[in-house]
Amino acid sequence: MATTNTSQPKLSKDFLWGFATASFQIEGSTDVGGRGKSIWDDFSRTPGKTMDGRNGDVATDSFNLWREDLDLLVSYGVKSYRFSLSWSRIIPLGGRDDPVSEEGIKFYNDLIDALLERGITPFVTLYHWDLPQALHDRYLGWLNKDEIVADYVHYSRVCFERFGDRVKHWLTMNEPWCISVLGYGRGVFAPGRSSDRMRSSEGDSSTEPWIAGHSVILSHAYAVKAYREEFKAKQGGQIGITLNGDWAMPYDDSPENIAAAQHALDVAIGWFADPIYLGNYPPYMKQMLGDRLPTFTEEELKVVKASSDFYGMNTYTTNLCKAGGEDEFQGRTEYTFTRPDGTQLGPQAHCAWLQDYPEGFRELLNYLYNRYHMPIYVTENGFAVKDEHSMSLEQALKDEPRVQYYRGVTQGLIDAVQKDGVDVRAYFAWSLLDNFEWADGYVTRFGVTYVDYDTQKRYPKDSAKFVSKWFQEHVEGNEVAPTVTEEVPSASASAKPVTGKRASTTQANGASKRQSVNKGAANGKTVPKKTWKSPIARVTTYISTFLGL
Numbered sequence: 001m002a003t004t005n006t007s008q009p010k011l012s013k014d015f016l017w018g019f020a021t022a023s024f025q026i027e028g029s030t031d032v033g034g035r036g037k038s039i040w041d042d043f044s045r046t047p048g049k050t051m052d053g054r055n056g057d058v059a060t061d062s063f064n065l066w067r068e069d070l071d072l073l074v075s076y077g078v079k080s081y082r083f084s085l086s087w088s089r090i091i092p093l094g095g096r097d098d099p100v101s102e103e104g105i106k107f108y109n110d111l112i113d114a115l116l117e118r119g120i121t122p123f124v125t126l127y128h129w130d131l132p133q134a135l136h137d138r139y140l141g142w143l144n145k146d147e148i149v150a151d152y153v154h155y156s157r158v159c160f161e162r163f164g165d166r167v168k169h170w171l172t173m174n175e176p177w178c179i180s181v182l183g184y185g186r187g188v189f190a191p192g193r194s195s196d197r198m199r200s201s202e203g204d205s206s207t208e209p210w211i212a213g214h215s216v217i218l219s220h221a222y223a224v225k226a227y228r229e230e231f232k233a234k235q236g237g238q239i240g241i242t243l244n245g246d247w248a249m250p251y252d253d254s255p256e257n258i259a260a261a262q263h264a265l266d267v268a269i270g271w272f273a274d275p276i277y278l279g280n281y282p283p284y285m286k287q288m289l290g291d292r293l294p295t296f297t298e299e300e301l302k303v304v305k306a307s308s309d310f311y312g313m314n315t316y317t318t319n320l321c322k323a324g325g326e327d328e329f330q331g332r333t334e335y336t337f338t339r340p341d342g343t344q345l346g347p348q349a350h351c352a353w354l355q356d357y358p359e360g361f362r363e364l365l366n367y368l369y370n371r372y373h374m375p376i377y378v379t380e381n382g383f384a385v386k387d388e389h390s391m392s393l394e395q396a397l398k399d400e401p402r403v404q405y406y407r408g409v410t411q412g413l414i415d416a417v418q419k420d421g422v423d424v425r426a427y428f429a430w431s432l433l434d435n436f437e438w439a440d441g442y443v444t445r446f447g448v449t450y451v452d453y454d455t456q457k458r459y460p461k462d463s464a465k466f467v468s469k470w471f472q473e474h475v476e477g478n479e480v481a482p483t484v485t486e487e488v489p490s491a492s493a494s495a496k497p498v499t500g501k502r503a504s505t506t507q508a509n510g511a512s513k514r515q516s517v518n519k520g521a522a523n524g525k526t527v528p529k530k531t532w533k534s535p536i537a538r539v540t541t542y543i544s545t546f547l548g549l
């Protein structure tokens, strides 16, 4: 039923929602437009590094098909789109003395302008794992603190200068834990360094991840300092970091397992969140690592502490934690999804690390809000349906386990806000599209939109409709927005792709949305959005509501 239940509590009208992507996972065109290599280019081309042996050369071809991606966003009725910038498209060699590529700037300028024309707020990540290869070759990237901080801050400044007149929501880094641990500890992500000599001829998993993480924190903090001192007054945006972190539950109520769950959180989240929001590394990390944990100078700490305007939260699952084991990246705890009575925590996703447990989502929101006292932006959350890659298109579009997942987390979200009083201000589902899932290649699909990699056609899954409809019904002032039922092609019925023709149907709404474009954004003023609807859209809404669609 599309009818809005007006007695239902709502999220505030400023609540931002939409879908997220990342440059390397969708753009492809790695050698086009003057782009320099990123560390993922050759890594993903190296045999054995991705599950299906495929790389990021084409991905979802969004460097070429970005207008179709925007048509999808319009058809889903989103308020915002989270995407990331490719550093080596903007500065091909990455460094502070290297030239800026005007072609790269233009690509993102066009994307940002097109979003604003459609009334969609750009939510921009500066770094989502695609370090310029040249910086790795020159000085080992994140392992060289002084060099990388200077280069990252320079790159950030270029982005603030060139895009900050229109971009008001910045994320410095995506998931520092993954950058550090997966790139320099486990060695499963680029640059693939590890003590495991089967995996890598170079690296030291006992020291490098902590060094890399330290550089990431400082790079983030000095970029925020630059934004606040040089840009914020005239541009008026917000800037923060986004951390991965799954809820940790004690395996049982033994004191050592209760402590283990906290240790897991200390390393998964506290490693970055404690310095940034509280001003120091968690005591447990100091105890566990001794002098392998780098230290901040007094001056650095002043820059690090309070360097994020909000808490950026990426979360996917919940782990049951048992004390023990040697895995420092999990705080020397063991993770399982099997409860003491032998049952599973929840439905299993395609990837081993993910089960659906929505209660954990609400718990995590409460934990973060109580510990860090910051408004929370959920910047990623999603589910990969088991074996979706081997299903027929029709089957894949009926993604009930993903719908179930989003049903659970949206309930958890509204309960956390309404019942627990947690200040949550944004929600982005991962991902707009099936895309290059890093070491999983294209096997694992996280999209609410199915991508046929042979044709690059996009097909909305049922989950896209669920998420769109849920937010349209639960965000204040969205009631009159076009409903997803009139927007999204009934893909599950007819399995029709989003074509150029369809795109023109959405233009009607694109046009109506254009009336509400934030025209003042370019000069830093905010102009309230109007919820204007074309007469045709009103009639369509009325009809679809009447028909109970």
Ligand code: GBH
Pocket (backbone or CB within 6 Å): 022, 025, 174, 175, 178, 182, 186, 188, 244, 314, 316, 353, 380, 430, 437, 438, 446
């Ligand atoms: C996100 O990370 C990424 O930001 C996004 O790019 C990605 O596509 C999406 O998730 C889906 O995976 O210790 O080796 O077993 C998710 C956070 C944290 C999930 C680490 C996997 C366990 C890795 N990830 N976690 S491992």
